[in-house]
Structure formats: structure tokens, C-alpha cells
Amino acid sequence: MARFSVLANAVYANGDRQIASTAVPTNLAFVTLYVDVTDIAVAGGEDKGVRISLEFSLDGGATWGLPFVGELRGGQPGGPGGPPPPPYISSVGIQIPEPLNANRRVRGTITVFGGPFRMSAEAEFVTYP
Amino acid sequence: MPPAWVQDDTSFSDGNGATIAQAFGANVTAGGLILTWTGFGADNTPTCSDNINGAHTAYGKLHDSVNNQGYAAFYFPNAGAGATTVTVTFGGQSPAFRRIGIAEYSGIATAGPADGNTLRVQSGTTTPSSGAITTTANGDLIFASIENLDESDVGTGTVTQGAGYTERQQLGTWIGSMEDQVQASAGSIDGTWTLDAAKRCICHIMAMKAQPPAPPGSRAFPPRIALRPRAFAPGLAR
Numbered sequence: 001m002a003r004f005s006v007l008a009n010a011v012y013a014n015g016d017r018q019i020a021s022t023a024v025p026t027n028l029a030f031v032t033l034y035v036d037v038t039d040i041a042v043a044g045g046e047d048k049g050v051r052i053s054l055e056f057s058l059d060g061g062a063t064w065g066l067p068f069v070g071e072l073r074g075g076q077p078g079g080p081g082g083p084p085p086p087p088y089i090s091s092v093g094i095q096i097p098e099p100l101n102a103n104r105r106v107r108g109t110i111t112v113f114g115g116p117f118r119m120s121a122e123a124e125f126v127t128y129p
Numbered sequence: 130m131p132p133a134w135v136q137d138d139t140s141f142s143d144g145n146g147a148t149i150a151q152a153f154g155a156n157v158t159a160g161g162l163i164l165t166w167t168g169f170g171a172d173n174t175p176t177c178s179d180n181i182n183g184a185h186t187a188y189g190k191l192h193d194s195v196n197n198q199g200y201a202a203f204y205f206p207n208a209g210a211g212a213t214t215v216t217v218t219f220g221g222q223s224p225a226f227r228r229i230g231i232a233e234y235s236g237i238a239t240a241g242p243a244d245g246n247t248l249r250v251q252s253g254t255t256t257p258s259s260g261a262i263t264t265t266a267n268g269d270l271i272f273a274s275i276e277n278l279d280e281s282d283v284g285t286g287t288v289t290q291g292a293g294y295t296e297r298q299q300l301g302t303w304i305g306s307m308e309d310q311v312q313a314s315a316g317s318i319d320g321t322w323t324l325d326a327a328k329r330c331i332c333h334i335m336a337m338k339a340q341p342p343a344p345p346g347s348r349a350f351p352p353r354i355a356l357r358p359r360a361f362a363p364g365l366a367r
Binding site for chain 1: 172174226248265279
């Protein structure tokens with residue numbers, strides 16, 4: 001399934017943005033949220049980033065499970081292989097159980113800290129494993 | 130029986146490869162929990178399996194594009210017994226800077242053990258942390274792992290476990306580390322470490338529920354049988 005936009009490319013101030021409850025297509029069992037952090041991939045960007053909370057429902061949204069939280073940051077590009085080239089698109093993801101369950105939904109929150117900065121976010125469901 | 134560490138192992142390679150595998154040093158015991166974490170120099174969604182149990186459940190992944198290093202964790206409860214090798218496969222890619230840490234625990238719920246999970250990038254601090262989770266059950270196993278995104282080769286510097294944790298094994302010299310504790314009462318808990326110098330890291334914490342106590346009357350050997358003396362007392366034998 002192709003990536004789809006969750007947050008449009010724009011400058012975002014600190015605070016929460018909701019990811020609306022979305023149906024998970026059957027047979028797909030892993031969701032990844034990609035965030036373009038190029039604007040904060042600079043020295044001093046270590047204190048800027050986004051916190052992503054995802055939770056799942058297996059019963060059409062009647063009940064929701066424990067949230068999974070992933071946090072991404074900016075900063076000076078580096079790493080064991082040397083600084084990678086832009087763009088800087090970081091991601092978090094987690095497996096969604098019961099791939100044949102047609103009543104699965106995912107929702108979440110993207111929290112910006114250290115803002116304002118420019119960013120965008122996309123989501124993708126894939127088969128797994 | 131509360132959760133208890135059984136064994137762990139780690140390995141790493143800075144060269145490119147489509148997988149990374151690690152065998153346990155001793156046979157895994159039936160009913161145990163296998164936890165795995167992996168690092169990799171790519172934007173990838175790896176899978177994990179072993180030769181006894183098949184596919185493991187993915188319990189979070191993160192790719193830090195700023196250092197082009199990823200992290201993912203997996204678990205498999207109620208494992209089958211035997212000589213076990215865990216393999217992480219980087220589907221369609223052969224990343225460099227591959228790391229793997231595996232651990233076996235006993236006393237974990239054999240179905241639905243997951244009880245909280247968070248991971249995050251930390252940078253510019255000597256006291257990185259995973260971010261807190263709030264567990265729902267008393268007596269959880271708390272497993273926390275940290276991957277150093279600045280290191281290659283054998284690594285340098287030091288990492289020290291957080292208060293209340295027991296460090297199990299470092300990967301190289303502070304390329305990665307894993308620690309654990311049993312949380313007596315449900316509530317908020319964070320994976321923490323102390324470093325000799327600030328590094329960019331990915332920090333992860335996950336909670337696993339303890340095996341519920343056996344219900345009354347379900348003992349495998351009823352006392353009246355276990356204590357019966359007649360078969361071993363010649364004077365009373367028929």
C-alpha cells in the first residue's frame with residue numbers, strides 16, 4: 001500500500017496533532033510513520049523533534065490497546081558510516097496483530113517539541129513478515 | 130515464579146549483510162521468552178525468526194535518518210526447547226553496522242505478555258533514557274536496551290546501567306547494552322543509563338507480564354501422593 005499523507009509539509013509549532021482513526025487493510029500487518037526532519041537536521045537540532053504515539057483497535061474502535069510511543073530528533077548529521085545525505089526522513093513503526101481481522105484500526109498523536117520547524121509526515125501499511 | 134534472566138548473547142558486524150544471526154550459548158528452556166534487539170545502517174523493516182519457533186513478533190522499530198541507523202525489537206513467548214539461533218533478516222537490503230542482542234527469560238506469561246513499549250532517539254546527554262511507560266500488571270519484567278549511533282568497530286567509552294537495573298551484556302565496548310529488572314508494582318518506569326560522554330543513541334524499554342500463579346488445586350503432584358511413604362518404607366510395604 002502506498003504511503004499516504006498524515007501531516008502536510010508546513011511549519012508546525014509545539015503541540016499535539018491527531019492522527020485520525022484509520023482502518024487497517026486486511027493482510028497488512030505493519031504500520032510505519034515517516035517524518036521529514038530535514039529542517040532540524042542541523043547542529044542544535046538535538047532538542048527539536050516529534051513524539052509519535054500509536055494505538056490499535058481490533059474491534060472497530062470500541063476498545064484500544066496500549067500505546068506504542070516513538071520519538072525522533074534532529075541534530076547534526078553523522079553516524080558510524082559518516083554523515084548521510086539529505087533528505088532526512090526518519091521513521092517509527094510497529095507490527096499490528098491479526099492480519100485477517102477486518103475490524104482493525106489505528107490512531108495516534110504527533111507531538112512537536114522544540115518547534116516551530118518545518119516537517120511533514122506520511123504513513124504506510126505493509127505486509128509483515 | 131517471578132520473571133528471571135536465563136541467558137543472553139550479542140554480536141555485531143560493521144560490514145554489509147542481508148541478515149545477522151546469534152545462537153544462544155545454552156539450549157533454550159521450554160516456555161521461556163526470547164527477546165531480541167537489532168541495529169542496522171539503513172531504513173528497513175527487518176523480520177526476526179529462530180530455527181525452533183519461527184517468526185517473532187516485532188515490538189517497535191525506529192530509523193534515525195540523521196545518523197542513518199535503525200533499531201528494532203522482537204519477542205517470542207512460550208518458546209520451544211532446544212539449541213536456538215535467532216536470525217534477523219533485512220528484507221531486500223544488506224545494511225552495514227548490523228548489531229544483535231538476544232536474551233532468554235523464564236517466568237513470563239506464555240500468551241499476550243506485552244505490557245508497554247516505547248523507544249526514542251537521545252542526543253547530547255550523558256544520561257539518556259527511553260521515555261516512560263506505564264505498566265498495568267504487578268511483577269513485570271522490564272527490559273531496556275540502548276544502541277550507540279556514533280560507534281563502529283569495537284566501540285569506545287562506557288555505559289552504566291540505570292538505578293534498579295542489572296546490566297546483562299554490552300555489545301562490543303559500548304556499541305549497545307541491555308539491562309533488566311522486575312517491577313514489583315505496576316506503574317511508570319523508564320529505561321535509564323549513564324554514559325562517560327554524550328552520544329547519540331536509540332533507547333528502548335519494553336515490559337513483559339509475569340506468568341500468572343497457578344490456580345488453587347492445579348498442582349502437578351498432589352501432596353497426598355508426594356508424601357505417601359509406603360512404597361519406600363520396607364516395614365510398611367505389602
